[in-house]
Amino acid sequence: MEFPLTVKDFLDRAVTVYPERVAVVDEPDQPAPSLGTLTYRDVDRLARSQAIALDDMGIPVGARVAVLSQNSARLLISFFGVSCWGRVLVPVNFRLARPEVDYILEQSGAELVFVDPELAHLVSSEMSERTVVFGENDDDIWNRTGEPNPWAADESAAATVNYTSGTTSKPKGVVLTHRNLWLNATTFGWHVGVNDDDVYLHTLPMFHANGWGMPYATSAMGVKQVVLRKVDGAEILRRIDTHRVTLLCAAPTVLSAVLDAAQDWEGVVPGRDRVRAVVAGAPPPTRLIERIRDELGWEFIQIYGLTETSPLLTVNRMRAEWCDKPRDEQARLLGRQGAPALGVRLRTDASGEVLAQANQCMAGYWEMEEETAAAQEGGWFHSGDGGLIEDGYLTIIDRKKDVIVSGGENVSSIEVEDxxxxxxxxxxxxxxxxxxxxxxxxxxxxxxxxxxxxxxELMRHCRERLAGYKCPKRIEFRENLERTATGKLQKFLLREPFWAGRTKQVN
Structure with a gap:
C-alpha cells in the first residue's frame, strides 16, 4: 500500500500526539500583535482557519500564496495553512528591495500576499487588493470555524516555491514538492536527532529554504519552537537561557555574533553541554568551530545543501572514531561539509563540480524550462560548487556559479553588476x-x-535598488578589467589577489 507523503503529515502527528504541548512561543516584540504561546491544537486550528479563509477568497488549489515576513508565528502557521490544503507557499526574503519583491510576486503569479506590517511598503499598489497585512482583520483569517475544502493529496504537487539568487540577474523560483519537503524534513530530523525533549530556536529565517525543513521536522515531534524575529547575539543567549533551548540552525556569521555576546555574559554561558548548533550557508573557519565547541560548549553540526535540494545533501557530526584525536584535528574534520545524508548520492565531474542525486532535489525552476534542464542535465543536480570527496566526505573548495555567499545569504554578482x-x-x-x-x-x-x-554615489545608487546585504561593501576603481579575447570577464584573475595563499576559494 502507498499513501501520498505531504506536509500535512507533520501537523497531523503533532495535533494527534501532542495537542496540549506548547508548540510556538511567538516573538513578543513585533508590529503585529504577538500570538503569544500556542499549543499544537492552537496551531492546527489556526492553520485550518487560514485554509478556510483562502477557500472563501476563491484562492484555488495550486495557486501561489506569498508571505513576506520576518520570523513570526503567523509565518510558521502559513507553512501548514497554505500548503496542507493544496496551495503553494511562496516565502519571500524580507531583506529584498521593492523591485525585487515585485519581480517575485509577478514571476510566481502570486494570487495573494500576506505581509508583516513593517514590510507592507515593499508590496506595490498593484497588489493592494490581493494583500493581507498581518495583525489587520485577524478575525477574517485566523478565527474561522468549520473544515477547509478537501484536497486530493498529491505528493508530486508543488508545496513551496522558494526564490534563490543564481547565475542570472533575476532570482529563480525553486519548485519543491510535498515529497521533496517530506523526505528532507524526516532525513534532516533523523540525522540531527530531533526528539520530543527538544526546544528549537528559530534563529534561521523561515523563508530560507523553508527554515531548512525544521518547521516540519520539529512539529512532527512535538518540539517547542521559540520564534526570534531579528538576530542579535545577546538575545539569542537570553532565549536559550529562558526557554532551555537545545537546538538551533544558523549561518556562521550568526554564531560569530553569539560568541561576541558571550564575552559579556555574566556567569556560565547558556546551553553548555545541551545545545546542538547546525551550521550551513558558508564554510566555517576551523577557529570558529573550535570556539563554538570550547567557549560555548555546544555541539557543532555542519550540513551542506542548496535551496534546490530542500536543502539537505550532507551532514558532518562528531564521530566516536574521532574522540581520541586532538581538539584542533576534530575541528578540522568537522570543517568539511560532510558525508552524504541518507538517500543522497554525490560525485564530482571532470571539472570538479559537485553533482547530486536525491529525493529532495527540486522538481525544477518555476516557468524556466531551459534553466531546469541545465541544472538537471544527465539525471544529476548540478550544484555549481566545486569540491573534493575524500573518505566519503565532501569539502567545498570553489564556487563555479557566479554567486557570493555573505552572511549565509546568496548574492548574484551579475544582479549587482546590472x-x-x-x-x-x-x-x-x-x-x-x-x-x-x-x-x-x-x-x-x-x-x-x-x-x-x-x-x-555608487553606494547610494545600489542601496536604492538592492537589498542591503547585496550592496557592495567596498568599491575599487580601475582603469580596465581583465577580459578574454571574446570580451568575457576573467573573474578568477580579479579574485586572485584577494584569495592568494588560501587553499580554498570560498570563505
Missing amino acids: VLLSHPSVREAAVIGIPDQTWGELVMALVVADNAAGEG
Missing part, C-alpha cells in the same frame, strides 16, 4: 566575493567609471 551598470557614469563593473572574518565573504565591486561617479 545595478551598477545602470548608473550613467559606470562603463564596466565586476562584482566578486572577497574573504571576510565576520561575513565569510564581502561583496566587492571593481568599477571602471567616469570621474563624476564617486564611491558614495
